[in-house]
Amino acid sequence: EVQLVESGGGLEQPGRSLRLSCTTSGFTFADYPMTWFRQPPGKGLEWVGFIRSSAYGGTTEYAASVKGRFTISRDDFRSIAYLQMNSLKTEDTAVYYCTRDTFPADYWGQGTLVTVSS
Amino acid sequence: DIVMTQSPDSLAVSVGERATISCKSSQTVFPGTTNKNYLAWYQQKPGQPPKLLIYWASTRQSGVPDRFSGSGSGTDFTLTISSLQAEDVAVYYCHQYYSPPWTFGQGTKVEIK
Numbered sequence: 001e002v003q004l005v006e007s008g009g010g011l012e013q014p015g016r017s018l019r020l021s022c023t024t025s026g027f028t029f030a031d032y033p034m035t036w037f038r039q040p041p042g043k044g045l046e047w048v049g050f051i052r053s054s055a056y057g058g059t060t061e062y063a064a065s066v067k068g069r070f071t072i073s074r075d076d077f078r079s080i081a082y083l084q085m086n087s088l089k090t091e092d093t094a095v096y097y098c099t100r101d102t103f104p105a106d107y108w109g110q111g112t113l114v115t116v117s118s
Numbered sequence: 119d120i121v122m123t124q125s126p127d128s129l130a131v132s133v134g135e136r137a138t139i140s141c142k143s144s145q146t147v148f149p150g151t152t153n154k155n156y157l158a159w160y161q162q163k164p165g166q167p168p169k170l171l172i173y174w175a176s177t178r179q180s181g182v183p184d185r186f187s188g189s190g191s192g193t194d195f196t197l198t199i200s201s202l203q204a205e206d207v208a209v210y211y212c213h214q215y216y217s218p219p220w221t222f223g224q225g226t227k228v229e230i231k
Contacts, residue, residue, distance in 0.1 A: 044223075047222075097168075103156075104215045108169075110167055
């Protein structure tokens, strides 16, 4: 059974950093791109960025709103994807979802809430 | 960026009746070279992550009931629930994965009349 579990969310102050983890099981992690989405409370879905599989260089793409502040990485040995969030802003407050991407994303984690507030 | 616009924002349908949601993209999501439309539909129930219903505009994801169907091409797409059930109450999103940044429609809330 495919499973994705996000962790690392919580309350953080503006300007600080947070790292989210996405621990996966039930599929060959190294074979898949991984994508992060987010959803502000009561609002719609927003693409954050993705990382290609290592076979495709493990390169990344980001939304303009997070480019230069957020970094996605992957550990194929441990089957974990990461979202490093720096210089957090109040508008980054959202539930963050990790997904396995088959263009489109087919499996989603339950999400982890990130609240940015002073 | 490709802007996705759904209509209506909400609709109320009686159990057993048809529900239809429209989605329009500001640019085509059909590159022609692959003969596929890079358009998906997701269902999201309260407190849950989105669930993939339809991809390539009309291919039903495994396990999705056949009362859900997708159609359209280019810039105009439709999600149809042929016979609405109580468990279909949710917000539905269209999503283009043709060109980064991938984008979603604003969502359509489906309720029981």
